[in-house]
Amino acid sequence: MNTLFDKIWDAHVVQEVSDGPTQLYIDRLYCHEVTSPQAFEGLRQRGLRCFRPEKIFCMPDHNTPSMHQEQAIQDETSRRQVENLERNAREFGLPYFGLMHPQNGIIHVVGPENGLSLPGMSIVCGDSHTSTHGAMGAVAFGIGTSEVEMVLASQCILQMRPMTMRINIDGKLGKGVTAKDLALYLIAQLGTGGATGYFVEYAGEAVRDLSMEGRLTLCNLSIEMGARGGMIAPDEKTFAYIKDSAYAPKGEDWDKALAYWQTLKSDDDAVFDREISFDASLISPMITYGTNPGMGIAIDGKIPEIPEDETAAISYKKALAYMDLQAGESMIGKPVDYVFLGACTNGRIEDFRAFASIVKGRRKAEHVTAWLVPGSWKVREQIQQEGLDKILQEAGFEIRQPSCSACLAMNEDKIPAGKYAVSTSNRNFEGRQGPGARTMLASPYTAAAAAVYGRLSDPRTLL
C-alpha cells in the first residue's frame, strides 16, 4: 500500500532523527556555477573532501553565453564564476562538463538524456527545477547551497518527509495542447503555493500519453505550484529513453536495473495525503498575464477581474500594473517584442520540432527578436540531424548554443525593460528576464505563433 514516492524515499533512509528530519542518502548531486561556490568554500573552511565524488556531476549552465562559446566569456563576473566551478571540480575530483564539452547543457536536460538520472534514484541540485528529473521515476528536488554542502561532504541530506499528492489527468489533451499547457493549467488551478509541503505524483491517461520530453516539462513545473517535487512512474517509454544513453547501465546490469525499475509504481491500494483529478479535454493552450506562473488563462480567455479580498487585490493590481494589462481584457492580439524558446522547461528536441512545425513555410515577424536556445549540445545536434535548423533558418530564425539563457537573464540574453516576451521558460516574475521585462509564459506552439504573427495568437489556427 505504498506510493511510488514512499518506495523510493524509504529505500534511501539512512536514519530517522528523533522528532526531526530524515537522513536521506543521495544517489546523484548536480552542481552548477551559481549555487555551488559557497558550498565548496564551506568544505575548504571545514577541511572536508567530497565523500562520494563519483556520484556528483558539475556543469556550468546559468551564466553561459548562448553565442560564441568557443571564445572566452566576455562578462568578467560570469567568466569568474564558471572558472570557479571548473577549479572546484578539479580540486575535489568531480566529473566536469565545461563549455563546448559535448555533454554540456542545462543540467535538467543533460542529466536525463545521458542516463545520469535514472528511475529509483534520489537526486538533488541547488536549483528548484531539479523536480524535472522526477519524470524518470526518481525522487528529485531542489535544495539550497548549505544543503549542497551537506551532500558534497556526506552524500546525505537532512530533510523533513513531505506529504504525498497524486494528480490524475484523465482523458486526452486536445490538438495543439502540450505538457506545458497542462502544467500551466494545473498551476493556475492550484496557485503557486497550492502544493507546498507535498511531493506530487502525476498519473492518468493524459500523463501516460505524454512523451518523455513532455513528462520532463510537466515535472519541471511542479515547483511552480510549490511542490517539493513531481514524479511519474517509469514505463516502457522511460526505459526506451534511457537505453543506450551514455551512462545507462549496460548488458547484465541493464537487465538487473530494468527488473527493479519495473517494480517502481504506486500500489493499487496506495493512500495519498491528497488526491485530485482533472479532465484533460478541458485544457486549452495557456498564456500567463501576470507576475507569477499561477496567473495563467486559456489563450482565448480574458484576464480575471480584481479579487474582492483586500490583501489579494494589492498583489493582483501590482502585477497587472507591472505588465501594463487590464482586468477583463483579452490576451489575443497583444503585441509581442521577444520570443524565447528554450530553458529546462522547453529546451528539448520535441519543443524544437513543435516550434518548427508552426513556422515551416512562414516568416518570423520583422519586429520580433527570437532566441532559440537548445537545452544541450545533444539537442542541438539532433536539431541539425533532423534538418529542423534549415526549416528554422528559412523562416528567419537562428539556433543558438546551449544555456539557461533568457530564462533568468544571467548571460547577455536579457529582455529590455517594458518589452513583452512570449517565453517557453518557467517564471514570469518581475524582472526575471531582465529588469522591467514583461514575460508571458506559453508552450513552444504558442511561442512560434507569436513569432510569426508578432502578436499573441491561438496556435491551433496554424496547426
Added chain:
Amino acid sequence: MKQAFHIITSTCVPLPLENIDTDQIIPARFMKATTRDEQFFGEHLFHDWRYLDDGRPNPNFVLNQSQYSGEILVAGKNFGSGSSREHAAWAIAGYGFRVVVSSYFADIHKNNELNNFVLPVVVSESFLQALFQCIQENPATQVEVNLPEQRISNLANGQSEHFDINAFKKHCLMNALDDIDFLMENQTKTELWEQEHKQHS
C-alpha cells in the same frame, strides 16, 4: 552565520504582499558572487523594489521608510516561492533580520532560512492580518518571538500563538549547530547503509 537563537523582541518591517518570490528578494544578477558575503547580499535585499532605476532609494518602499525597522520581517502568504537560491536567505540575514513571519513559506526557502539561523515563523492568516493592522496603526508595535517556548506574541494586541519547528532544528538554532556537524558525526552510519544497499546503486 552561526548564532544561537532564544528570544527576540523587536519592532517589525511589514511587507503585505503575497507570493513574494526569491527573484524579488535577490535578483539573479546579484548571484555572481562566489563568496558568502552576507553584507553584500543584504545591501541588495529586495533591490528592484528598494531602489529606483537611477540607484536612489525608492521612498515608497518600506525598507526606505524610517518609521519601520527591526529584526522581524512580516510578509504575506507563500513567502520565498520560486528559485532555490540561498542568496535570498543570505540577503535577509545580511540585512539584519532574524525572524520572518508569514502564514506559510515555500519549502526550499524555509529550509534555507533555518540553515542560516533566520527563524521562519508560520502564523495563522488572522494573526498575520491583525499584525499588519497593528503595525500600520503604530509602527512601534513590538513582537516577541520565543523559540524555547515556540510562541509568538503581538505585544500591541496581546494575541499570542504557538508555532511549529522540529525538535532537531530547534536544538540546532538554540545551540548554533548546523546539519553538517550532525552528518559528519554520522558518517559510519552512512557507510554501513551503503554496504547494505549495494544492489541498486
